[in-house]
Amino acid sequence: MAENTYLIRGAAILGGDAEDLLIRDGIIEARGKDLSGEGATVIDAQGLVALPGMVDVHTHLREPGREDAETVETGTRAAALGGFTAVHAMANSNPVADTAGVVEQVHSLGRASGWVDVRPVGAVTVGLAGEQLAELGAMADSRAQVRMFSDDGICVHDPVIMRRALEYVKAFDGVVAQHAQEPRLTAGAQMNEGAVSAVLGLTGWPAVAEESIIARDVLLAQHVGSRLHVCHVSTAGSVEIVRWAKARGINVTAEVTPHHLLLTDELVRSYDPVYKVNPPLRTDADVQALRAGLADGTIDVVGTDHAPHPSEHKECEWAQAAMGMTGLETALSVVQETMIETGLMTWADFARVTSFTPAVIGRVADQGRPLEVGEPANVILVDPAARWTVDPHKMATMGRNSPFKGKELPGSVVATFFKGHPTVLNGQLNTPYRYPAVSSN
Amino acid sequence: MKHLLSTENLSAFDAIRVLDTAEEMSAVGEREVKKLPALRGRTVVNLFFEDSTRTRISFEAAAKRLSADVINFAAKGSSVSKGESLKDTAQTLAAMGADAVVIRHWASGAPHRLAATDWIDAAVINAGDGTHEHPTQALLDAFTMRRHWAQLRGTASTGADLKGMRVAIAGDVLHSRVARSNVWLLKTLGAEVTLVAPPTLLPIGVEHWPCKVSYNLDQTLEAGIDAMMMLRVQGERMNASFFPSTREYSRRWGFDDARLRALDELGMKDTIIMHPGPMNRGLEISSAAADSPRSTVLAQVRNGVSVRMAALYLLLSGDSREAAPNAIQSSKETN
Numbered sequence: 001m002a003e004n005t006y007l008i009r010g011a012a013i014l015g016g017d018a019e020d021l022l023i024r025d026g027i028i029e030a031r032g033k034d035l036s037g038e039g040a041t042v043i044d045a046q047g048l049v050a051l052p053g054m055v056d057v058h059t060h061l062r063e064p065g066r067e068d069a070e071t072v073e074t075g076t077r078a079a080a081l082g083g084f085t086a087v088h089a090m091a092n093s094n095p096v097a098d099t100a101g102v103v104e105q106v107h108s109l110g111r112a113s114g115w116v117d118v119r120p121v122g123a124v125t126v127g128l129a130g131e132q133l134a135e136l137g138a139m140a141d142s143r144a145q146v147r148m149f150s151d152d153g154i155c156v157h158d159p160v161i162m163r164r165a166l167e168y169v170k171a172f173d174g175v176v177a178q179h180a181q182e183p184r185l186t187a188g189a190q191m192n193e194g195a196v197s198a199v200l201g202l203t204g205w206p207a208v209a210e211e212s213i214i215a216r217d218v219l220l221a222q223h224v225g226s227r228l229h230v231c232h233v234s235t236a237g238s239v240e241i242v243r244w245a246k247a248r249g250i251n252v253t254a255e256v257t258p259h260h261l262l263l264t265d266e267l268v269r270s271y272d273p274v275y276k277v278n279p280p281l282r283t284d285a286d287v288q289a290l291r292a293g294l295a296d297g298t299i300d301v302v303g304t305d306h307a308p309h310p311s312e313h314k315e316c317e318w319a320q321a322a323m324g325m326t327g328l329e330t331a332l333s334v335v336q337e338t339m340i341e342t343g344l345m346t347w348a349d350f351a352r353v354t355s356f357t358p359a360v361i362g363r364v365a366d367q368g369r370p371l372e373v374g375e376p377a378n379v380i381l382v383d384p385a386a387r388w389t390v391d392p393h394k395m396a397t398m399g400r401n402s403p404f405k406g407k408e409l410p411g412s413v414v415a416t417f418f419k420g421h422p423t424v425l426n427g428q429l430n431t432p433y434r435y436p437a438v439s440s441n
Numbered sequence: 442m443k444h445l446l447s448t449e450n451l452s453a454f455d456a457i458r459v460l461d462t463a464e465e466m467s468a469v470g471e472r473e474v475k476k477l478p479a480l481r482g483r484t485v486v487n488l489f490f491e492d493s494t495r496t497r498i499s500f501e502a503a504a505k506r507l508s509a510d511v512i513n514f515a516a517k518g519s520s521v522s523k524g525e526s527l528k529d530t531a532q533t534l535a536a537m538g539a540d541a542v543v544i545r546h547w548a549s550g551a552p553h554r555l556a557a558t559d560w561i562d563a564a565v566i567n568a569g570d571g572t573h574e575h576p577t578q579a580l581l582d583a584f585t586m587r588r589h590w591a592q593l594r595g596t597a598s599t600g601a602d603l604k605g606m607r608v609a610i611a612g613d614v615l616h617s618r619v620a621r622s623n624v625w626l627l628k629t630l631g632a633e634v635t636l637v638a639p640p641t642l643l644p645i646g647v648e649h650w651p652c653k654v655s656y657n658l659d660q661t662l663e664a665g666i667d668a669m670m671m672l673r674v675q676g677e678r679m680n681a682s683f684f685p686s687t688r689e690y691s692r693r694w695g696f697d698d699a700r701l702r703a704l705d706e707l708g709m710k711d712t713i714i715m716h717p718g719p720m721n722r723g724l725e726i727s728s729a730a731a732d733s734p735r736s737t738v739l740a741q742v743r744n745g746v747s748v749r750m751a752a753l754y755l756l757l758s759g760d761s762r763e764a765a766p767n768a769i770q771s772s773k774e775t776n
Binding site for chain 2: 194195197198202204270271319320
């Protein structure tokens with residue numbers, strides 16, 4: 001029994017008072033001061049913060065199709081090390097996750113890996129082509145139980161298709177997660193359009209291309225009474241539009257990436273493609289607006305948009321390079337740096353934007369739950385006093401494209417409990433959770 | 442200077458040093474034997490990912506006049522078009538012992554990548570990258586302007602800057618690496634720059650540039666200018682709605698015969714007309730303007746060789762902050 005029993009001694013629960021947590025058979029069995037640890041593995045958590053396992057609403061695991069960039073196994077190892085107990089795997093794999101077969105494959109790979117819950121995201125349209133709805137219902141009813149649908153990487157730009165998708169997913173409590181990018185305004189776009197792009201001679205990706213789609217989509221969501229999620233909001237104007245929509249009672253949630261909370265387009269002056277991402281890095285004014293929006297609840301969640309790429313897709317000219325950055329293993333630290341160290345948020349707020357609300361948006365059972373007796377033991381322990389220097393070559397992800405390389409960041413994940421099992425201990429990968437064998441009779 | 446990547450970060454000291462060295466080089470070009478032994482045994486690679494015969498032969502002439510070995514690598518139609526990366530190409534050139542790489546590339550920032558990575562250790566000269574910069578073009582333009590400006594005042598070019606000179610640059614600024622390099626360099630040298638273009642062909646963010654911006658060429662002429670630089674405009678831009686038609690563009694922003702006459706009528710007898718070439722006669726510049734005595738088009742081409750000699754010489758002959766003119770002097774004597 002001891003194998004499944006852990007006593008976490010003296011962790012600051014959500015950054016509050018130090019208490020003990022007793023985890024047994026995947027459940028938080030007790031919480032309080034000076035719990036008895038009879039037969040339990042005791043973990044000294046003095047000075048550590050206990051948080052609910054993080055839930056990423058936006059991860060690219062690349063499998064099937066681009067196993068040279070990432071696999072479900074490597075991506076979920078990275079997730080566990082980063083403090084996640086669930087990730088949403090985006091649909092832009094090859095083949096695209098636009099059928100029940102593909103989402104079930106990703107779901108199965110996730111269970112076989114056992115590092116985190118892998119929640120496949122279904123494509124909105126067949127092949128991400130934006131022309132015909134994928135079989136959303138079949139994906140919802142599949143073993144993967146898909147609730148989030150997205151053509152991420154590509155905008156569902158046709159207003160009629162977007163309207164129909166928003167309407168249709170109401171049948172199974174789904175949500176459409178929009179990659180807001182007006183395609184005509186961003187043809188050939190390379191970076192944020194502004195003072196820096198003017199000097200660098202790189203084709204601009206204007207803020208209005210994001211904001212105009214968000215404005216349209218919140219009005220569509222209102223019109224059809226559906227639920228909209230906006231991926232990786234990157235501009236001050238987008239924050240304003242979402243704030244306005246929420247004030248009107250529109251059912252919209254929004255996400256921001258860690259990199260958009262910290263980095264600006266000034267970095268592009270190096271022409272180093274590690275800073276190439278979609279949507280692009282914006283200005284400092286945008287960064288400040290995103291932080292304020294996340295703090296006041298206009299932006300609901302942090303999503304990593306973890307996007308690993310093989311090195312040859314970044315070791316080239318800027319215009320040739322792929323868009324995207326890794327993020328799973330730096331998300332906690334970057335959010336601590338930008339939101340907690342700045343005094344904008346508490347660890348309880350951190351739990352809201354990285355766990356509670358993401359699980360609600362994705363309708364993920366047993367994730368994003370309070371650290372209370374009887375709840376599933378998806379728990380992480382964080383050392384907020386730690387400082388470390390980012391070295392992409394030491395990461396579990398196969399992607400070496402971290403824009404934080406060489407940066408010193410605060411906070412480290414000491415332990416991750418997934419379904420009561422420690423996938424990470426002492427900051428190192430431990431062992432994956434093994435699902436009980438399903439009886440065949 | 443290890444590399445010449447842009448004029449944005451080129452100091453006035455370095456810029457004037459290049460221009461002064463180019464004056465020395467220019468004298469070589471007027472001699473019967475147009476050759477210096479300065480770069481004997483050094484290898485210069487012209488790495489061109491984009492067709493540009495004029496720029497390539499200008500660099501080739503410059504390197505040959507300095508006695509360097511020149512390798513022309515036209516990346517179009519080579520292994521590059523079969524998928525070889527910039528990294529592999531650079532490492533290949535490094536393995537062959539290139540001392541300098543003159544790179545022309547369609548992608549903005551490609552020369553910066555060569556200079557910033559450990560793919561190759563050679564000196565990198567940007568011969569035009571995407572819509573970013575074309576520093577040797579700006580230097581040859583400044584060289585041409587400086588000679589003109591000094592001649593008007595009866596002073597020597599060498600050591601001078603362009604303080605007080607009024608320069609208008611008209612055309613497709615948005616897509617022009619020539620415009621960008623000129624704006625930074627002319628500002629550094631003390632000239633006053635006005636960009637003239639349809640609003641669609643100016644970048645968002647141009648208001649931060651150290652220059653004035655005008656949508657009206659006639660008003661700019663009336664305000665008085667000492668140099669009028671026309672930029673090449675591609676007729677295909679009209680298909681992307683940057684302007685309604687080539688005729689409307691010519692009427693509003695082209696340097697046509699009426700505007701050529703206006704220079705006389707406004708009493709600007711010393712104003713020069715510049716163009717980096719190749720020209721679209723009848724679109725951004727009329728034939729009468731291009732062929733008028735005011736035109737410096739051919740002087741620009743001639744000066745291009747001198748400026749590129751200076752750049753190659755300064756980058757490849759080591760840190761010669763003081764020694765440059767003397768070194769040339771002595772090599773002249775030994776010739």
